[in-house]
Amino acid sequence: MPDRAADGWREIADGVFQRRYQPVDVTVCAIVGADGTAVVDTRCSLAEGRELREHLRQLSAAPVRWVVNTHAHFDHVWGNAEFAAPRQLPPAQFWAHAAAARAMAASRDGAPDDLAFKAELAAESPEWAARMAELVEVVPEHTVRTAHTLDLGDREVRLLHPGRGHTDGDLVLHLPESDTLLVGDLVEESGEPAFGPDSFPLDWAPTLDALLAVTGPGTVLVPGHGDPVDAAFVRAQRDAIRAVADRCAALRAAGVPVGEALAATDDWAFDPSALGRAVERAYAQLDGTLA
Numbered sequence: 001m002p003d004r005a006a007d008g009w010r011e012i013a014d015g016v017f018q019r020r021y022q023p024v025d026v027t028v029c030a031i032v033g034a035d036g037t038a039v040v041d042t043r044c045s046l047a048e049g050r051e052l053r054e055h056l057r058q059l060s061a062a063p064v065r066w067v068v069n070t071h072a073h074f075d076h077v078w079g080n081a082e083f084a085a086p087r088q089l090p091p092a093q094f095w096a097h098a099a100a101a102r103a104m105a106a107s108r109d110g111a112p113d114d115l116a117f118k119a120e121l122a123a124e125s126p127e128w129a130a131r132m133a134e135l136v137e138v139v140p141e142h143t144v145r146t147a148h149t150l151d152l153g154d155r156e157v158r159l160l161h162p163g164r165g166h167t168d169g170d171l172v173l174h175l176p177e178s179d180t181l182l183v184g185d186l187v188e189e190s191g192e193p194a195f196g197p198d199s200f201p202l203d204w205a206p207t208l209d210a211l212l213a214v215t216g217p218g219t220v221l222v223p224g225h226g227d228p229v230d231a232a233f234v235r236a237q238r239d240a241i242r243a244v245a246d247r248c249a250a251l252r253a254a255g256v257p258v259g260e261a262l263a264a265t266d267d268w269a270f271d272p273s274a275l276g277r278a279v280e281r282a283y284a285q286l287d288g289t290l291a
């Protein structure tokens with residue numbers, strides 16, 4: 001047995017591994033089962049997916065049978081093609097929430113917002129230009145709306161959608177026998193939770209409530225960025241996310257226009273420079289213009 005920790009993998013439960021990768025400090029997990037390995041998220045590029053596949057050989061000689069994407073964001077999915085034909089034969093089965101698969105298909109098919117984002121990344125550095133030049137987007141063919149169980153032979157992995165939050169397609173992996181949850185970007189440890197243009201600020205705290213309902217004092221939760229955390233950490237982050245939503249609702253109720261909300265108070269639970277989208281999206285949800 002190789003020394004997995006020295007290789008960069010951290011065994012967080014029996015046969016469940018976590019590893020942090022640059023750029024963007026994304027966390028990848030692997031679950032080793034009797035019938036093969038399930039990989040959770042695939043990093044930012046084809047080359048990084050290839051390196052990930054090499055690293056997975058440190059854990060098991062068995063092929064990667066399942067790839068689960070926790071959501072559609074580039075840093076979690078752009079290594080997918082390394083586990084699909086023709087680069088891997090037989091190819092892995094790809095799983096995601098239905099909304100995440102829809103977003104990934106839109107990106108693959110050249111949606112204007114996605115094209116603009118890719119052009120922005122390519123302009124950032126020669127490294128990013130190289131990543132974008134070889135990009136092949138693989139969209140999961142297996143989708144989940146509320147729940148589905150994957151059978152890895154000797155263990156079951158429950159795929160759950162506890163609700164909207166970071167996106168409308170966040171998928172969580174629950175390993176009840178290991179008391180472990182892989183939660184993607186619904187929780188972040190190495191940075192603040194990211195409210196992007198596809199986030200649902202008013203739904204996020206209730207979604208974390210649903211997640212916390214299946215945790216106990218010993219539960220290990222693995223965020224999409226950073227190290228594993230416990231339920232107390234998630235409760236604190238949920239409270240901060242709820243405070244952002246409540247603050248938006250109070251400012252709107254007081255008649256503060258959306259464009260003035262951020263500057264109207266210095267009492268935000270997170271760095272206000274990263275909350276522009278949170279305010280926009282919360283107001284839109286309250287206005288009813290964002291269903």
Ligand SMILES: [Zn+2]
Nearest residue numbers: 071073166185
């Ligand atoms: Zn994300």
